Amino acid sequence: MSESAVNPDPKADVGETVGISKVMDVTSLQHPADAPVVEFSGVTKTYDHGKPNAFTAIKDISFVVENVHNHGEFIGILGPSGCGKSTILKLIAGLEPQHPPTFGSVTVLGKPVTGPGPDRGMVFQDYTSFDNRTVLDNVTFGLECKGVPRRIREELGRHWIDQVGLDVKNDQYKFPHQLSGGMRQRVAIARTLILKPRVILMDEPFGALDPQTRLNMQDLLVSLWRKVEATVFFVTHSIEEAVYLGDRVYVLSSSPGTLVRELEVEPPDRPAGDMQREPKFRETVYYVNDLIAAEEALKQSGV
Numbered sequence: 001m002s003e004s005a006v007n008p009d010p011k012a013d014v015g016e017t018v019g020i021s022k023v024m025d026v027t028s029l030q031h032p033a034d035a036p037v038v039e040f041s042g043v044t045k046t047y048d049h050g051k052p053n054a055f056t057a058i059k060d061i062s063f064v065v066e067n068v069h070n071h072g073e074f075i076g077i078l079g080p081s082g083c084g085k086s087t088i089l090k091l092i093a094g095l096e097p098q099h100p101p102t103f104g105s106v107t108v109l110g111k112p113v114t115g116p117g118p119d120r121g122m123v124f125q126d127y128t129s130f131d132n133r134t135v136l137d138n139v140t141f142g143l144e145c146k147g148v149p150r151r152i153r154e155e156l157g158r159h160w161i162d163q164v165g166l167d168v169k170n171d172q173y174k175f176p177h178q179l180s181g182g183m184r185q186r187v188a189i190a191r192t193l194i195l196k197p198r199v200i201l202m203d204e205p206f207g208a209l210d211p212q213t214r215l216n217m218q219d220l221l222v223s224l225w226r227k228v229e230a231t232v233f234f235v236t237h238s239i240e241e242a243v244y245l246g247d248r249v250y251v252l253s254s255s256p257g258t259l260v261r262e263l264e265v266e267p268p269d270r271p272a273g274d275m276q277r278e279p280k281f282r283e284t285v286y287y288v289n290d291l292i293a294a295e296e297a298l299k300q301s302g303v
C-alpha cells in the first residue's frame with residue numbers, strides 16, 4: 001500500500017516514509033497523454049449558499065485522475081457518514097443541486113462539467129429499474145433514448161444481460177419485482193455498461209445486498225471493469241470493499257469533507273473471498289479503519 005497525504009498541489013511530495021506506508025507521487029506512475037479523466041480543483045460545495053441555512057458539505061477538494069491508456073482506474077471513496085461522498089459523485093455526474101460547485105472547478109476529460117452526459121454513467125444503491133419494463137427493456141433504455149433501432153439494441157441488451165451473469169433465456173422478459181436484489185443490481189450495471197461510459201459513478205451499489213451476494217458482485221464488477229476500461233468512482237461504507245476493488249482509495253474527513261489521504265492499494269487480482277482473508281489485506285483495512293475513526297473522533301471533540 002502506498003500513501004499520498006493529499007496536498008493542495010496533488011503532484012507534490014515524493015518519497016517520505018509515513019506510518020506503515022510510503023508517501024509517493026502516484027501521478028508520476030502514469031502516462032498522461034491526454035487531459036485527466038476527472039479533475040477537481042479547489043472544489044467546495046455549500047448547499048443553499050448565501051441563505052441562512054447554508055451548509056458546506058465538502059471543502060477545497062483537489063485531485064487528478066489521469067487518463068491512462070488501456071486502463072480505467074478504480075477509485076474507492078471512504079469517509080464518515082455525511083462527509084460528502086455522494087456530493088462528490090453527483091458533482092462529477094453534473095446532477096443538481098450538487099452541480100455546480102460553489103467554488104472551484106470540476107472537469108471531465110478536460111472540459112468543465114455543465115450537466116449530465118453520456119460519458120458518465122451512474123449506479124445507485126436503490127434499485128432504480130423501471131418497474132413496468134422488462135429486464136431487456138430496462139437494459140436497453142439508454143439505447144432506446146438514443147434512437148438505436150430495436151433489433152440492434154435488443155441484440156446488445158442480450159449480450160449485456162449475459163455479461164452481468166443473468167440468464168438471457170429465463171430473465172430477459174422478467175419484471176424488476178420478479179428479481180432478487182443482486183439480480184436487480186446486475187440489471188443496473190448492464191444498463192450503465194451498455195452505453196460504454198468513460199466514467200462510471202457507483203454510489204453504495206452493493207449496500208443492500210447480503211454478504212455472500214456482495215462478494216459475488218465484487219468479483220463480477222472486477223471482471224467487467226477489466227473489459228470495459230472505464231474509470232470507476234465507487235462510494236462505499238465498507239472499507240473491505242473499497243480496499244479490495246480500488247486501485248486507489250480516497251479517505252475523506254468528517255463534515256465538511258476534505259480529502260485527507262489518497263492510498264494506492266493492491267489491485268484485485270484474486271477472488272474477493274480469498275484476498276479479503278489475507279493478513280496483508282487485513283492490515284490495510286485496519287489502517288484505513290483507524291484513519292476514519294480518528295476523523296470521527298476529531299468531529300466528536302469539535303476540533
Ligand SMILES: Nc1ncnc2c1ncn2[C@@H]1O[C@H](COP(=O)(O)OP(=O)(O)OP(=O)(O)O)[C@@H](O)[C@H]1O
Pocket residue numbers: 047048055056057079080081082083084085086087088097255
Ligand atoms: N440537497 C441538499 N441540501 C442540503 N444539504 C444536503 C443536500 N444533500 C446533501 N446534503 C448534506 O451534505 C452533507 C453530505 O451529504 P452526502 O450525501 O454527500 O454525504 P455522504 O458522505 O454520501 O453521506 P452517507 O455516508 O451518510 O451516505 C450531509 O450533511 C447532507 O445532509
